Amino acid sequence: MRKSKVLILVLALILMVTSIVFAAPNENAAGAFDRRITARVDGERALEHIRVLSEDIGPRVAGTEEEWMAANYIKDQFEKLGYPTEIQEVPISNVRSNLIITTLGNMELRVNTATGSGYTDSDGITAEIIPAGLGNSPEDFPAEVEGNIALVQRGDAPFAQKAENAVNAGAVGVIIYNNAAGSINPTLGTYSSPVPVVAITLADGSLLIDELQEQEVVATIKAEHLTKSWNVVATSTPKNQKKATDQIVHVSAHYDSVPFAPGANDNGSGTAMMLELARILKGQNIDKEVRFLAAGAEEIGLVGSRYYVNQLTEDEINRSLANFNMDMIATSWEPASYMYINTVDGQPNIVSESAVAAGARHGNDTYYLNAGGSSDHVPFHQAGIAAANFIRREPDTGRLEPWYHTPADTIENNISLERLQEAGEIIGSALFDVLRKDTPNLEKSRIRMSDEALAPFFIKGDQQ
Ligand SMILES: [Zn+2]
Numbered sequence: 001m002r003k004s005k006v007l008i009l010v011l012a013l014i015l016m017v018t019s020i021v022f023a024a025p026n027e028n029a030a031g032a033f034d035r036r037i038t039a040r041v042d043g044e045r046a047l048e049h050i051r052v053l054s055e056d057i058g059p060r061v062a063g064t065e066e067e068w069m070a071a072n073y074i075k076d077q078f079e080k081l082g083y084p085t086e087i088q089e090v091p092i093s094n095v096r097s098n099l100i101i102t103t104l105g106n107m108e109l110r111v112n113t114a115t116g117s118g119y120t121d122s123d124g125i126t127a128e129i130i131p132a133g134l135g136n137s138p139e140d141f142p143a144e145v146e147g148n149i150a151l152v153q154r155g156d157a158p159f160a161q162k163a164e165n166a167v168n169a170g171a172v173g174v175i176i177y178n179n180a181a182g183s184i185n186p187t188l189g190t191y192s193s194p195v196p197v198v199a200i201t202l203a204d205g206s207l208l209i210d211e212l213q214e215q216e217v218v219a220t221i222k223a224e225h226l227t228k229s230w231n232v233v234a235t236s237t238p239k240n241q242k243k244a245t246d247q248i249v250h251v252s253a254h255y256d257s258v259p260f261a262p263g264a265n266d267n268g269s270g271t272a273m274m275l276e277l278a279r280i281l282k283g284q285n286i287d288k289e290v291r292f293l294a295a296g297a298e299e300i301g302l303v304g305s306r307y308y309v310n311q312l313t314e315d316e317i318n319r320s321l322a323n324f325n326m327d328m329i330a331t332s333w334e335p336a337s338y339m340y341i342n343t344v345d346g347q348p349n350i351v352s353e354s355a356v357a358a359g360a361r362h363g364n365d366t367y368y369l370n371a372g373g374s375s376d377h378v379p380f381h382q383a384g385i386a387a388a389n390f391i392r393r394e395p396d397t398g399r400l401e402p403w404y405h406t407p408a409d410t411i412e413n414n415i416s417l418e419r420l421q422e423a424g425e426i427i428g429s430a431l432f433d434v435l436r437k438d439t440p441n442l443e444k445s446r447i448r449m450s451d452e453a454l455a456p457f458f459i460k461g462d463q464q
Contacts, residue, residue: 033432033433033436034358034432036284037280037425037428037431038362038428040280041276041277041280041424043417043418043421044417045276045279046269046272046273046276046420046424047417047420048272049077049268049272049276050264050268050271050272050411050415053070053255053263053264053271053272054409054411055262055410058262059257059258059260059261059262059263060255060257060263061094061256061257061258061259062229062256062296062297062298062299062300062303063227063229064096064226067230067255067256067296070255070256071087071230071231071294071296072087074255074271074294075232075234077278078232078278081234081278081279081282082282083235083236084234085232085234085235086233087231087233088231088233088308088311089228090228090229090230090231090296090297090303091228092227092228092229092300093226093227094226094227094229095118095119095196095223095224095225095226096113096226097117097221097222098221098222099111099175099219099220099221101217101218101219102218102219103216103218109200109204110200110204110260111199111200112183112185112186112198112199112258113198113223114159114163114187114193114197114198114199115186115188115301116160116163116187116189116190116191116192116193116197117196117197117198118192118193118194118195118196118197119196119223119225120196120222120223120224122224123222124221124222124223125173125195125221126218126220127172127219128148128149128217129148129149129151129208129212129217129219130142130145130149130151131209131212132145132166132169133153134155134162135150135152135157135162135165135166136156136157136162138168138169141171145169145170145171147170148171148172149171149173149174149175149219149221150166150169150171150173150174150175151177151205151209152166152174152176153176153177153178153205154178154184154186155179158189159176159186159187159188159189159197160189160190160191162174163176163188163191163197164191164193166195167194167195173195173197173198173219174193174195175199175200175205175219175221176197176199176200177199177202177204177205177206177208178199178200178201178202179202181202182201183199183201183405184199185258186199196223198223229297229303230304231294231295231296231305231307231308232292232296233291233293235289235290235291235292236281236282236286236291236292238286238289238437244288244437245288246289247288247289248288248290248291248319248320249289249291249320249321249322249324249431249434249435250291250293250320250322250380251274251277251278251290251291251292251324251325251326252292252293252294252305252325252326252377253267253271253273253274253294254267254294254295254297254298254304254305254327255268255271255294255295256295256296256299256304257299258299260406260407261406261409262410263409264409264410264411264415265329265331265401265403265404265414265415266404266409267327267328268415269326269328269331269420269423270328270390271294273326273329273420273427274292274326277424277428277431278292280428281431281435284432284435285437286436286437287436287437288434289319290435293305293376295308295376298327298375298376302376304376305376306379308379309380309383310379317385320383320385321350321385321386322350322351322385322386322434323351323380323381323385323386324390324427325377325380325390326389326390327375327390327391328391328392328400328404329391329392330415330416330417330419330423331392331400331401331403331416332413332414332415332416333392333402333403333414335394336393336394336399336400336401337366337392337394337395338366338367338393339359339366339367339390339392339426340372340390340393340398341355341368341388342370342372342373342375342377342388342389342390342391343369343370343372343381343387344371344372344373344377344387345371346371346372348369349386349387350434351387352388354433355390355427355430356369357433358429358433359426362429364422366395367426370398372389372391372398375389375391376389377389401414
């Protein structure tokens with residue numbers, strides 16, 4: 001080859017490289033790619049899934065018949081879309097209780113079962129309720145507690161200490177009532193109680209205390225041990241295997257709820273939008289494997305997603321590029337104007353970057369990187385997979401809507417169709433940015449923005 005020819009080649013090469021590096025984001029191209037998602041996201045369709053989950057089925061507590069019904073509904077939806085889908089059985093240990101005050105006309109009180117509670121047979125236990133103050137020391141428990149149900153108030157000591165004192169005093173059940181308005185979800189930490197431990201409101205506790213001044217009060221506690229939950233896993237393999245990468249992207253959302261909560265926003269919203277994005281992605285040119293995980297048993301400690309991640313082989317983990325997790329994306333509570341993109345360590349990753357960039361392309365700077373755990377992205381992160389959770393919160397304070405984990409988490413109170421639609425468009429665009437085969441190398445993609453352009457969006461939040 002002649003020298004001048006080599007020179008021309010080198011110059012051409014330099015020109016090519018610099019044009020890639022210095023190209024401004026091509027907004028028309030970005031718009032065209034995003035529109036494949038945004039033009040198709042149908043918030044109404046997603047809302048219909050939320051309606052089935054939160055209204056037709058209702059609260060979907062881990063291990064219950066309702067959780068099983070929801071799992072099957074989700075499986076049917078994926079199968080209608082043509083995805084091979086399986087239900088993965090997840091071993092759990094969850095206790096669901098009810099409390100009936102026999103002496104008050106079999107009045108049923110709303111209870112939350114403590115994590116770490118013991119359980120009963122199907123007859124439950126029936127005994128007298130004996131008040132034991134705060135129950136923080138053994139002296140708080142009168143001798144009559146032996147063989148009966150101890151009633152203690154929240155405050156000044158861990159729930160576990162109260163429960164353990166009651167058990168040592170011979171109680172066959174423990175009722176903890178709140179010391180402030182609202183419900184409590186007690187956890188006993190490392191203490192595993194041999195007897196049921198349930199929590200009630202301050203109002204119900206006060207009612208019992210008043211009643212106990214007049215007469216003996218007898219109650220029945222039934223605490224059912226639930227041992228199985230279910231993940232629903234749908235898989236999309238790239239059609240053109242030759243051109244496909246071997247990477248896997250996991251999209252996840254939990255579909256279970258806490259007791260008594262219809263879980264419209266937590267997490268009918270994320271589950272529904274996952275189904276909607278699965279519908280849209282069906283027709284797109286994707287060169288990666290997508291696994292959709294509708295996780296069970298999130299509310300009792302991320303049990304479903306942890307099980308799912310533990311079942312991945314080392315090879316699958318190595319091929320895992322990202323986890324997009326949606327949990328509570330559509331509250332209508334006005335102050336929750338930001339979508340927090342929570343990564344466990346607060347560091348940006350491919351999920352947060354693509355989402356912040358997608359937000360920026362949509363002129364939306366409320367998609368905000370933050371440090372946060374407490375959802376199904378955590379087990380993915382712990383396995384070394386880039387993961388982030390999407391959750392609507394109030395900026396600065398990070399507060400959640402007041403209906404969180406209550407019977408008021410309904411479509412009527414707690415779902416904004418507009419925000420549901422927006423989440424689908426932005427998270428969907430980000431997901432497609434990572435999945436599509438048109439721009440296999442994200443770093444060279446003109447669709448993404450430069451790090452510099454994105455820098456203002458990466459404000460680090462409080463470490464909780
Ligand atoms: Zn949740």
